[in-house]
Amino acid sequence: MSLLEQQLAAGRFVVTAEIAPPKGTDVASALATARAFAGVMAVNVTDNQGANMRMCPLAVAALLVREGIEPILQLTCRDRNRMALQSDLLGASALGVENVLVLSGDHARFGDHPGAKSVFDLDSVQLLQVVNGLMAGHDMAGKPLAGIPRFFAGAAVTPEAEPFELMFQKFAKKVENGARFFQTQAVFDAVKLERFIAVARPLGVPVLLGVLLLKNARMARFLNDNIPGVRVPAQLIDRLEQAARPLDEGVAIAREMVAAARLHCQGVHLMTLGCEERIPEILGM
Amino acid sequence: MIISEQKSKEELLQVLDGKTRLFLVGCAACATACKAGGEEEVFKVQEWLASIGKEVTGSVVIDEACHIMRAARDLRQHKGQVEEAEALLVLACGAGIQSISSSTDQRVIGGLNSLFLGNIRRFGQYEEKCSLCGECILNETAGICPVTTCAKGLLNGPCGGMEEGKCEADREIDCAWHLIFERLKKQGRPGVFRRPVPPKDWGKKRKPGRHSIR
Numbered sequence: 001m002s003l004l005e006q007q008l009a010a011g012r013f014v015v016t017a018e019i020a021p022p023k024g025t026d027v028a029s030a031l032a033t034a035r036a037f038a039g040v041m042a043v044n045v046t047d048n049q050g051a052n053m054r055m056c057p058l059a060v061a062a063l064l065v066r067e068g069i070e071p072i073l074q075l076t077c078r079d080r081n082r083m084a085l086q087s088d089l090l091g092a093s094a095l096g097v098e099n100v101l102v103l104s105g106d107h108a109r110f111g112d113h114p115g116a117k118s119v120f121d122l123d124s125v126q127l128l129q130v131v132n133g134l135m136a137g138h139d140m141a142g143k144p145l146a147g148i149p150r151f152f153a154g155a156a157v158t159p160e161a162e163p164f165e166l167m168f169q170k171f172a173k174k175v176e177n178g179a180r181f182f183q184t185q186a187v188f189d190a191v192k193l194e195r196f197i198a199v200a201r202p203l204g205v206p207v208l209l210g211v212l213l214l215k216n217a218r219m220a221r222f223l224n225d226n227i228p229g230v231r232v233p234a235q236l237i238d239r240l241e242q243a244a245r246p247l248d249e250g251v252a253i254a255r256e257m258v259a260a261a262r263l264h265c266q267g268v269h270l271m272t273l274g275c276e277e278r279i280p281e282i283l284g285m
Numbered sequence: 286m287i288i289s290e291q292k293s294k295e296e297l298l299q300v301l302d303g304k305t306r307l308f309l310v311g312c313a314a315c316a317t318a319c320k321a322g323g324e325e326e327v328f329k330v331q332e333w334l335a336s337i338g339k340e341v342t343g344s345v346v347i348d349e350a351c352h353i354m355r356a357a358r359d360l361r362q363h364k365g366q367v368e369e370a371e372a373l374l375v376l377a378c379g380a381g382i383q384s385i386s387s388s389t390d391q392r393v394i395g396g397l398n399s400l401f402l403g404n405i406r407r408f409g410q411y412e413e414k415c416s417l418c419g420e421c422i423l424n425e426t427a428g429i430c431p432v433t434t435c436a437k438g439l440l441n442g443p444c445g446g447m448e449e450g451k452c453e454a455d456r457e458i459d460c461a462w463h464l465i466f467e468r469l470k471k472q473g474r475p476g477v478f479r480r481p482v483p484p485k486d487w488g489k490k491r492k493p494g495r496h497s498i499r
Binding site for chain 1: 440
């Protein structure tokens with residue numbers, strides 16, 4: 001059983017963070033970032049995030065395992081068909097990777113290979129079913145596996161998405177089809193978070209709140225304009241604008257979201273984008 | 286119908302590869318309707334070719350260029366002009382171009398890019414609604430195809446990029462799943478939301494497709 005699964009089962013407040021594989025073969029800086037995370041229990045390894053080509057997350061996740069750091073392997077449906085997804089999952093298991101975060105994947109149009117053919121042979125709900133099938137000892141074709149993998153599969157949710165009801169039915173479908181934990185898109189609105197948690201809680205699946213460190217007002221506006229599902233309220237942008245040291249204000253905002261997570265969620269997923277040294281402050285350690 | 290558009294003049298010049306005597310072929314079906322390769326466009330291309338010093342040995346607009354036998358017959362009827370030409374310039378969709386290329390050993394140059402199977406909103410405005418996937422799910426999705434109109438072709442609801450019911454890949458267009466959700470709600474039925482939709486059987490979309498009604 002992965003540490004993440006154990007801690008969530010034990011009701012501990014869990015902290016995760018993320019690293020991006022390098023564009024190239026030099027993994028030193030990604031691994032150094034992972035090593036330096038303070039108070040973080042498991043580290044997501046992103047999968048060609050934003051549809052920008054990088055080293056495969058499976059390799060980086062395996063390197064983390066070797067370092068004694070627990071990875072959460074992100075696996076998107078954009079770049080692999082059902083055969084590649086299953087073989088990557090089996091490979092992940094052989095390399096000691098247990099946590100997987102199953103995602104649809106950002107559209108290739110916005111990345112650095114806009115001419116790439118997007119795959120989407122499966123969607124995230126179907127991939128969750130596949131993960132569970134592998135754990136039950138068979139592949140999608142029903143063929144038995146020699147050596148059965150063990151995964152702790154999670155999925156993503158955008159609690160602020162509208163229409164809410166439609167977003168929520170997808171969330172519920174992921175739960176029904178084997179999502180054992182959720183990491184959310186960055187949330188900045190505690191009221192909207194509460195609305196989501198009120199209906200999500202009865203489903204009984206741990207939710208790790210996405211907390212993104214805002215570095216300044218410009219970044220907040222950029223997120224609003226360019227990142228799907230992320231909405232920084234005007235009032236927070238004002239705070240960043242008026243602050244003498246915007247990054248400190250961003251840390252304060254992140255702390256508030258962590259505090260909201262302590263009330264409503266089972267953990268946080270931190271996105272600190274190069275300011276990893278501020279994590280202890282954000283966590284109030 | 287098949288939506289197509291003419292290649293740019295620059296690209297046409299490139300694909301003409303210095304050939305100076307050309308036989309022109311148009312199509313009276315889809316390529317005419319989307320003003321890419323009908324009578325009028327064949328005439329305009331002919332004028333353009335003349336203006337850049339090319340010779341057009343003749344032309345024909347085939348009723349449906351995708352009809353292999355008909356295309357072959359129409360070419361035979363223009364045998365002399367076809368043989369006189371160094372190449373045939375075809376203003377038809379990819380299917381039409383290949384009816385022609387399978388009917389002659391002469392060099393065939395395609396002058397159009399084929400875009401998609403399209404519905405017509407109004408003249409000159411086309412929308413892709415069906416991608417001919419071989420396994421229709423429309424009865425469950427309130428007559429809105431997610432395979433085609435969801436930018437990711439997702440089968441179990443919207444992705445995390447949906448915002449205010451708009452698509453992640455293009456904020457100008459509605460999220461297909463939002464439309465499906467709203468219409469099913471209006472009809473008072475759960476439809477596709479009743480079950481997890483299993484992975485598509487892409488084996489049903491044979492490549493290359495073949496179908497015989499006998």
